[in-house]
Every structure is written in structure tokens, then in C-alpha cells.
Amino acid sequence: MHGATGLHPDRPIILDDRDYYCLQYNRNGTIIVQMDTEAPQEVVGPSLLITSPGHRFLFGNDEGWNHNFIAFRGERVKDYIRSGLLPVVPALRRLTSANDFSDLFECCVRALRDGDHLQASHLFEGLLVRLHKPSEESKPLAHYEAVRELAATMRDAPDEHYDLEQCASGMHISEAHLRRLFRSLIGSPPKKFLLQCRLNAASEWLAASRMPIKQIASHYQFESVHHFSRVFKNHCGVPPGRFRREALGR
Numbered sequence: 001m002h003g004a005t006g007l008h009p010d011r012p013i014i015l016d017d018r019d020y021y022c023l024q025y026n027r028n029g030t031i032i033v034q035m036d037t038e039a040p041q042e043v044v045g046p047s048l049l050i051t052s053p054g055h056r057f058l059f060g061n062d063e064g065w066n067h068n069f070i071a072f073r074g075e076r077v078k079d080y081i082r083s084g085l086l087p088v089v090p091a092l093r094r095l096t097s098a099n100d101f102s103d104l105f106e107c108c109v110r111a112l113r114d115g116d117h118l119q120a121s122h123l124f125e126g127l128l129v130r131l132h133k134p135s136e137e138s139k140p141l142a143h144y145e146a147v148r149e150l151a152a153t154m155r156d157a158p159d160e161h162y163d164l165e166q167c168a169s170g171m172h173i174s175e176a177h178l179r180r181l182f183r184s185l186i187g188s189p190p191k192k193f194l195l196q197c198r199l200n201a202a203s204e205w206l207a208a209s210r211m212p213i214k215q216i217a218s219h220y221q222f223e224s225v226h227h228f229s230r231v232f233k234n235h236c237g238v239p240p241g242r243f244r245r246e247a248l249g250r
Contacts, residue, residue: 019053027068123144
């Protein structure tokens, strides 16, 4: 799966003899689409074109257009189509409530650029679900980027204290809903994710410095050196002291 975004010039795009599917999201303006030898279709405003293998697509307009795309293939796509989650017919559709769809599409493309394929898969499936609710008003999709930023901050600064209730309040959602969004997007609950970030950072310090273990435990918000040692052994297989000796020995 890969995606991109940008302004396209005033010339048509031809997709022919491709072995992948593609979501072509047109943010605004007019798009004219012809599939195989069928009569051309025209949609004004936000729209989505779903291109699929085995067909020839000619699309564009005379003015250029601002659009994103996500290309994908694989065995899972067949399941999407069989279940109706991926509606390949009709190929072109107008989006009646596109703001949240646009935000989600942008997040998915950004996750693909960052190489975060697990998150991109979750976001992509959210896009497909969104296609079946075209008139629904903005939902938690607007919070996806905030959750991603929270996870990135935890990864970069695992020594900080994070109050999930306060974080949720800043997003204007409940703490329980923040936990659900975080687990859906990142792949694990926020506390478990933060703990892993702290253990990863602590292991780097153990391997690269002679800072006392008690000080490392305190720095990464562990209650005591005993608590840190127990958690570290459960996750890494050896106590922190042994981990350091083996790392320095290597």
C-alpha cells in the first residue's frame, strides 16, 4: 500500500493494465471519468474514484485538480470486496460530507509516508467504513491526528508524566474513548505503549552508560528500583543489572 497527494496538471491520467486497486480522492473542483468504453461521468465537488485491475480508466479535467491517492493490493482486498466493505461499483461517487473523510485520508497517506503500515491499515479500513456513511457528520476521525501526536510525544519523551484524563479533555473526548482510539490506531493501550517506550529508552541508557540503575528507574517514572527491575525482567527476560553487564561485555 502506498499513497501520495498533490496538485495535478491539466491533462488526463490513464490507468490501464494495472495489478492494483486505487482510491483516487478529488478534494474539490470537477472530475470527468471514463471506464473502458462506457460513457464519461462527471462529478463536481469532493469525490472518490475507485480504480480496479482489469479496466482502463481515463480521468481528469481541463483545469488540474488537487487530489490524493492510495494504491493497494493483496489477498485482504478480496475479503474487502466479498464483504462489501470495498464497493468497486459504481467506480465514481460524490462525497456529501467530505471534511472528516479528507482528514482521515490525509492521516492514512501520512502514515504510509512514515512507514507505519499497521496504523495505515487501521486508517484505511476506517476510510472504507466511512464510504458507507456518506451523510454522517464529523466523528472521532478529527481526533486521529491528535492521538498520533500523543503517541509520537510518548515515544520521544518517555520520561515525562502523562495524564490521560487531561489529554482526553484537551481533545474534547472522554478518557475511555481516548483509550479506544489509541489502541485502534497505535496497536496497544496508551499505558502499555508508554511502558514499552520507557523500557526501550532505559535499556539504551543501561547499555551506553554507567548511570546508577536507581537513577534510571526514577528518571523513567518507576516507583522504585525494585519495581523497575521486576518490570524490566518481565519484558526483557533478564534483570537490568545483568542486561547492562552483557551489553558492556559485548
